[in-house]
Amino acid sequence: QKEVEQNSGPLSVPEGAIASLNCTYSDRGSQSFFWYRQYSGKSPELIMFIYSNGDKEDGRFTAQLNKASQYVSLLIRDSQPSDSATYLCAVRERARGSARQLTFGSGTQLTVLP
Amino acid sequence: GAVVSQHPSRVICKSGTSVKIECRSLDFQATTMFWYRQFPKQSLMLMATSNEGSKATYEQGVEKDKFLINHASLTLSTLTVTSAHPEDSSFYICSARPSSGGGTSPLHFGNGTRLTVT
Numbered sequence: 001q002k003e004v005e006q007n008s009g010p011l012s013v014p015e016g017a018i019a020s021l022n023c024t025y026s027d028r029g030s031q032s033f034f035w036y037r038q039y040s041g042k043s044p045e046l047i048m049f050i051y052s053n054g055d056k057e058d059g060r061f062t063a064q065l066n067k068a069s070q071y072v073s074l075l076i077r078d079s080q081p082s083d084s085a086t087y088l089c090a091v092r093e094r095a096r097g098s099a100r101q102l103t104f105g106s107g108t109q110l111t112v113l114p
Numbered sequence: 115g116a117v118v119s120q121h122p123s124r125v126i127c128k129s130g131t132s133v134k135i136e137c138r139s140l141d142f143q144a145t146t147m148f149w150y151r152q153f154p155k156q157s158l159m160l161m162a163t164s165n166e167g168s169k170a171t172y173e174q175g176v177e178k179d180k181f182l183i184n185h186a187s188l189t190l191s192t193l194t195v196t197s198a199h200p201e202d203s204s205f206y207i208c209s210a211r212p213s214s215g216g217g218t219s220p221l222h223f224g225n226g227t228r229l230t231v232t
Contacts, residue, residue, distance in 0.1 A: 034220050043120075043207045043226040044158070088157065090221075102148075102221055106157040 003027065004091050006105035014113050019076040021108050023089030026070070032092040033065055033072045034102065037085045044088055048074065079112040086110070116142050118210050120224025127198055128232055135193045135227045137208030143188035144210035148221065149181075152205045164191040188213065198231045205229075 005024050013019045021035075032051055036044035050056045050063040050072065062075040072091075076083055086109050090102040117140040127133050137147055147164040162183055163171040170183035182194040191210075195202055205228055209221040 032220075036223075041205075041228075043205075043223040046220050046222065049220045104158045 003103045004089055004105040006087075006089050006108045008106055009109040010111055011108055012111045012113055013079050015079060015081060017079050017112075019079045019083065019110055019112070021074040021076075021087050021089075021110065022071060023073065023091075023105055024071045025089075025091045025103075027091070027093045028067075028070060030067075030070075030091045030093050033063070034090040034092075035061075035063060035072075035074045036088040036090060036104075037083075038088055038107065039085045047087075076110075081112045081114050084111045116210075116212055116222040118208065118222045118224040120208050120227055122227060123225055124228045124230075126230045126232060129199055130197055132194055132196045133198055133229060135195075135206055135208070135229075137191045137193070137210070137224050139189045139210045139212075139222075142210075142212040143214070144191075145188065145213040147185060147191040147208055147210045149183065149191075149193050150207045150209065152207060152226075158207065161193075164193075166191075195229065198229070200231045203229055203231045 003026050034049045035047045037047050038044040048063045050065045056063045060077045064073045086107040088107045089105040092102050119138045119140050121136045145166050149161045150158040151161050152158050160173050161176045164183045164185040166185045172178045185191040205226050207226040208224045211219050211221050
C-alpha cells in the first residue's frame with residue numbers, strides 16, 4: 001500500500017468551476033500536510049500547508065484535513081486555465097528528528113478548460 | 115519567502131563524465147537539504163538527505179558512490195553525478211527547510227536541473 005495516494009487523473013473542470021483534489025495517507029501519526037503545484041518541466045511550488053483538522057483558506061484555495069479519516073483535500077474555486085498543472089500531496093510523518101522528509105503522492109493532473 | 119537556488123538549470127554532458135549540481139538556500143540556513151529525482155510523468159523520488167557537516171543518508175537503491183553529496187555549509191549542498199550514463203538523464207530537484215522552522219515547516223524547492231546524458 002502506498003503511503004500517500006492520489007487519483008492520478010487527469011481531472012478536467014471548466015473554467016470558473018470548483019476543482020476538488022483528494023489525497024489519503026496511511027500513517028495515522030502524520031502531522032503536517034502540504035499541497036504543491038508543479039507545472040510541466042518545472043519544480044514544485046508550495047500552495048498550502050495544513051496541520052490541524054478542518055479547513056484552511058487562502059484566496060481561491062482551501063485545504064481540508066480530516067485526520068480521523070486520514071485524508072486531505074484541496075479545493076480550487078473559480079478555476080482558471082492557469083491552474084492547469086499537476087498537484088502533489090505531501091505528508092510528513094510523525095517527528096523522528098528534524099530531518100524527516102516528506103512523502104509525496106504521485107500527483108493529480110488538473111486541466112481547466114477555457 | 116524562503117528561496118532555494120539551484121544551478122545549473124540545464125546541462126548536457128557526454129557519457130562517462132561527471133556533473134555537479136549546486137543547491138543554495140539564499141535567505142535561510144538549512145541543516146538538512148533533500149535531493150529528488152523525477153522522471154517524465156512520474157512523481158518525485160527522494161534520493162538522499164543531505165546533512166550539514168555529516169554524511170548524507172541515501173534511500174534504498176541509490177548508489178552513494180555514484181551520487182556524491184556534499185553539504186559543506188548551512189546554505190550549500192552539492193550533488194555530483196559521477197560517470198554519468200544516459201539512464202541518469204532526469205530532472206534533479208533539491209529542497210530545503212529552514213533550520214529554525216521546526217518539523218512542521220514546509221519544504222522549498224529549487225528550480226531543478228534537467229540533466230541529459232548523451
